[in-house]
Structures are given as structure tokens and as C-alpha cells.
Amino acid sequence: MQRLPKIMLAAASLWLTAGAAQAEIKLGSVLSVTGPASFLGDPEKRTLEIYVAELNAKGGINGQQIKLFVYDDGGDANKAKTFATRLAEEDKVDAMVGGSTTGTTMAMIPVFEDAGIPFISLAGAVQVVKPVKKWVFKTPHTDTMACEKIFEDLKKRNLTKIGMISGTDAFGKSMRDQCMTVTSKYGIEVLHEESYGPRDSDMTPQLTNIKNKAGIQAVINPGFGQGPAIVTRNYRQLGITVPLYQSHGVGSKQFIDLAGTAADGVRLPAAALLVADKLPDSDPQKKVVVDYKKTYEQKTGQPVSTFGGHMYDGLMILVEAMKRAKSADKAKVRDEIEKTRNFMGTAGVVNMSATDHLGLDLTAFRMLEIKNGDWSLVQ
Amino acid sequence: MRRFAASPYGVVVLIAVLVAALPAVLPTTFYVRIAALVFIFALAVVGLNLLMGFAGQVSLGHAGFFGIGAYAVAIGPTHLGIPSWAAFVIGVALAALIAFLVGRPILRLKGHYLAVATLGLGILIAMVMTNEAAWTGGPDGMPVPRLELFGWRVRGPVTWYWVSGITLVIGAWIAANLIASPTGRAFRAIHDSETAARVLGVDVARYKLLAFVLSAAYAAVAGAYLALFDGLVTPDSAGFLRSIEFVTMAVLGGLGSIFGSVVGAMILTVLPQVLTVFHDYEHIALGAIMIVFMIFLRAGIVPSLLTFLRRSS
Structure with a gap:
């Protein structure tokens, strides 16, 4: 039994040293990649990995590379909360995009609110952003x-x-x-x-x-x-x-x-x-959705789904906010996410405000x- | 050392020491949260072990009772205006009552038939939680108000570490006491041979029911703790996969060993966190480790290691 604490300590120091590498943006994500909600989490994870790799190849954000921390909660809210705690306490992420279901998102909200980390959720239900929570945003439209x-x-x-x-x-x-x-x-x-x-x-x-x-x-x-x-x-x-x-x-x-x-x-x-493909060329959204569809289908060989699109929107809103903030400072990035205006995503035009952390209208x-x-x- | 580890009370002391000493080596609240989760799941598994390991009756529906405890502390304060602590007590009593009412008929079944009956019970409870959306919030779950005791708000990983740790020690102590008593001997007699137990004058139906009700109460306490700790409850907490997880924890750690339950809960809670280094292969790694354990430590980790120690000394 004496071994156990030692093993845990060793594991701890391993994680800690891994986290102390040179300045890079740490992006966290907890998704339901397996389990009953995998039809949401799987395309979300693939989208995240494709676009982060692409961003890094282009030199990252503000000259900093993005380091990804992706965990699979299996659709279990309790596991999601544990991984959220890990992202906040151990990995010390700068921002979080994820939360495939409403259940997992609601479990993670208190963790990121307490830690003061911007959290863009991919969950459908309106209670994620209503009432408005300081650090929580979401990308999918509501029922x-x-x-x-x-x-x-x-x-x-x-x-x-x-x-x-x-x-x-x-x-x-x-x-x-x-x-x-x-x-x-x-x-x-x-x-x-x-x-x-x-x-x-x-x-x-x-x-x-x-x-x-x-x-x-x-x-x-x-x-x-x-x-x-x-x-x-x-x-x-x-x-x-x-x-x-x-x-x-x-x-x-x-x-x-x-x-x-x-x-x-x-x-x-x-x-x-x-x-x-059927949108008229004059449609302002056409370029975004056609590009995303092409990229996703080419890289994964699978038909595109709207769920992966929610991840694309979340990631890009965050990237834009970090570029405007010229840093990955949590408070500044949060403020910039809230100031998102005329962002064209796969779900529609996003206009966030202090009272609206979804920012989509019916044109979505x-x-x-x-x-x-x-x-x-x-x- | 050997006799100490084999005696049921030695185990309680061991768990108590573990609970008291661990905070000194846990670096951040993330580890404290993991430890608290281990204690909560261990509590449910200690209860299940009374039923499976000692009385020899299988249950594939224990997450149902876990869910009843969890939803009691969610629904009570939210919809009925009952304070959390009272809802907690009611939830545990309700789980025990349901186990009592359902236990009598289904514990007449044996082996696979009992497994299927308990499986059905668990799924039924999970279905109610998923479908009665007006009360339970449906598949999205519902928030759980914080527990307040005499003006003290029970929240945060550190607080819950102590609450769940102390409860686990008490739970293990009750279980150890029970096993050392005539009731415990009756459980083991039923496990070995029902016919022989009956010939010796053991009221088989009554003792089976007692084990079932007790284990349901343990599960309900653990479920309520998890719901209060997380501040949210979803139907997954009562789902089939959770039931299987409990059985796996009990079998992996060692049936008929209280400390085995704690070890089983620890392995299945901590391993997924460690195995994330394998990225896409973590599930394969987890499966492989469990297969290796079951092949080389057939009686479960703790009993197998004890036998090994005994032989080598």
C-alpha cells in the first residue's frame, strides 16, 4: 500500500512537467466521443482536430501554437465534471470548447465559472445560456x-x-x-x-x-x-x-x-x-458552409453533420476572439467573445452581447x- | 500483518488510515475530487458486495437504487420544498422500501434468472427517470440544490472528500460488524449452499431479502452523495452501464472482500484518468488491463493477493 501514494505522485509530477512547456495556448475539450451521444461527439472531435492542426500549420494564433487537451466523457455527466476539473486544475487550459450534450454541459458549467475560464458549449438546450452566465457561451441554435x-x-x-x-x-x-x-x-x-x-x-x-x-x-x-x-x-x-x-x-x-x-x-x-451546394452564390453563408463541408468530407471520408459544424463555429469564435485580444488572457478573451459581431458560422450569423451568449437569430x-x-x- | 489484513475490523482501520492520510499527498483539488469519487463509488460497491460477495446473490440493477438516492435529493428540494437532508433520508428509505417490496418475489429466482430480473428492475427505474420529464428534467437531467446542514453549506471537493470518506469508514464498519455477526454467517451459509443453510435452520428468504435491502440502502446513500457533490443529476446515474460498472468494481476488487470493493472502485475511477495518455486507445487499454487482472487474479485483486501472501509466508 505504501506504493500507491508514490505512484500517484509520480503520475502527478508527470502531468505537471508536461504542462510547464513553453508558451502555447492550451485549449481544452470534453466531448461524448463514445457512448449513446457519440453521434454528436465524434464529428465534433474530428472537426476540432482537423482545424487545430490546420491553425498550427499556419503558425497558430498570435504566433503561439495550440495545444489540445481532449477528453471523452462517454456521455456521462459525472465523468464530464471530473474531466472539466482536470482541465481547469491540472492542464490549466486557457479556454474550453466542448460539452456535447446538455447534461454534460450543465455539469461542467460550475467548474469553469469558478475557475474563470471561457467555455463555449455545443449543447442544444436554451438553459445553457439562459440565464446568462459570465463565462459560458454556446453555438447551436435552440429548438x-x-x-x-x-x-x-x-x-x-x-x-x-x-x-x-x-x-x-x-x-x-x-x-x-x-x-x-x-x-x-x-x-x-x-x-x-x-x-x-x-x-x-x-x-x-x-x-x-x-x-x-x-x-x-x-x-x-x-x-x-x-x-x-x-x-x-x-x-x-x-x-x-x-x-x-x-x-x-x-x-x-x-x-x-x-x-x-x-x-x-x-x-x-x-x-x-x-x-x-444549393445556396445561391450571393448567399453570404455559402463560402463558410461549402468550405467546411469540403474540408470535413475530404479529411474524414464521411458525410458532414451539423454537429461538427457547431464545433467549427465554437472554435472559430474563440480563435477570432483570441486574435482580437492579442493574447490568450482568459478575462480578455471572454470579453472579446462577448463582443463577437457579424461572425459567419455554419449555424448562421453570430452577434453576441452581454445579454445574449448565443447570438443567433432566425436566419440561422x-x-x-x-x-x-x-x-x-x-x- | 496477515491476520490483521484478513480480519474484517483491520480493513476498517486500514480504510480509515487511508482516508486520513491521503490529503497529505493529493496535490490539487482535482485529485481530491477523484478520491471523493472513489469513496462514493466504494460505498455503493461495499453494499453490493454484501449481496453478491457474501450472500451470493447477483444484482445487475443496483444503479436503479443509486439513481433513486440521487433523484431524491434533486426532486425533494426542487419540487416538494423538502430540505435536502430530509430528502436524503426519504430517498434512502424509499430505495430500501422498493428493495423490500420487489426483493421478496425476485429473490426466489436463482442465477441467470435473478440477474435478468434485477436487470429489468434497474432499467425500469432508469426509464421512469428519463421519461417523467416534468419531475426529473428528462434525459438532460436536473440541477441539485446544495446540501445545507445547520447553516453550513456542504460544497467543494475538500468538504465532500471528508463527508464521503467518513461515510465510507462508517459503511465499512457496519459491513464488517455484520459479517462477523450470526447474520454474516447466515449470508455465507446461503452463498455456499442454500439447501445446507436451510437444513441448519437459516431463514434463507429473510436473509437474502435483508442483504438486498441493505445493499440498496448503501447504493442510495452513494447516489445521493454523488448528486449533491456534482450539483446535477442525469438518468445515466441510474443507467444499465452504471450497474455493470458497480458489478465490475466488486468482481475486480474481489467478491467477499470489503477492501476489495474499495480497490475495485479506485481502479475503475482512477484508471480512465491515467489512461488518457493513450488517447484513442484508452478503451482498449482499459479492457486489456481488466482481462489481465481477471486471468491472473481470478478471485479478484485483494483476495488473490492475500492468498499469495499467505502461501509465500
């Missing part, structure tokens, strides 16, 4: 914004009375609740509501109820995975003619494959990254319509 984008489009088409069918999974539930908080803002009235379980294979009964309800002008389906594809198929089978809106949760080619021709005419809000989303088995932009 509320997806709803608002749909409602905005409905209003444009003079449709105000809607039916809603939502999945009871985490995503569907959360988005449905978020939608309900903004209906009055857009004068939308929900006439009828239905739900389905994540493993249901037929939604005809629920959709029949919606069909029989008089006065419904459009139907919204917040959901994730295969559910929305089944809803879409059943919707066409029942011959419902009012417009169908899906959420950003189905923003992948798989949805079109699953739903087949039934998907034609379905509208959904989605990130510009999904339609990078594009309204898409599926035509002939492919995405097309709604003008």
Missing part, C-alpha cells in the same frame, strides 16, 4: 428557434390553425413544449394534439383524428429518428392535403430514403450546412421543401 421558423413560414402562408403530432422521445417532447411557449407570439392556434411512442410503427389512428378535426390548416411533427418518416407515409396514405411540417430533427438524407415519395412537399427548418435556419427526393430552398 424554440426551429419552431419560430416554422411559425414564421406558416404566417407567410396565412395558416394559423394547426394540428400537432409529436414523438414522446426526448427530442420530440422538448421541442413540442418549446413550440407551445411561442404560439401566442405568432398568433398560432393548436386545434388538436396527438403523440406517438418512439418505437410505434403505425400512426394512422392519430392522423385520422387530425384529419377529422375541422379547420386544421397545417400539421407539425416534432420528432427524431424513424417516427417522422412513418408519420409522413401515413399522412399521404390517408390523403391529408394540408401542408406537413417536419422539424430539424429529420435533417438527414436518411429521412428522405425512409419516407420515399411521401416526403415530397414536406417542409422543414434546417441548418444551411444541409444544403451547402433555412426553410426547406423536399422536391423529387431532394432538398430545395423555399424562397
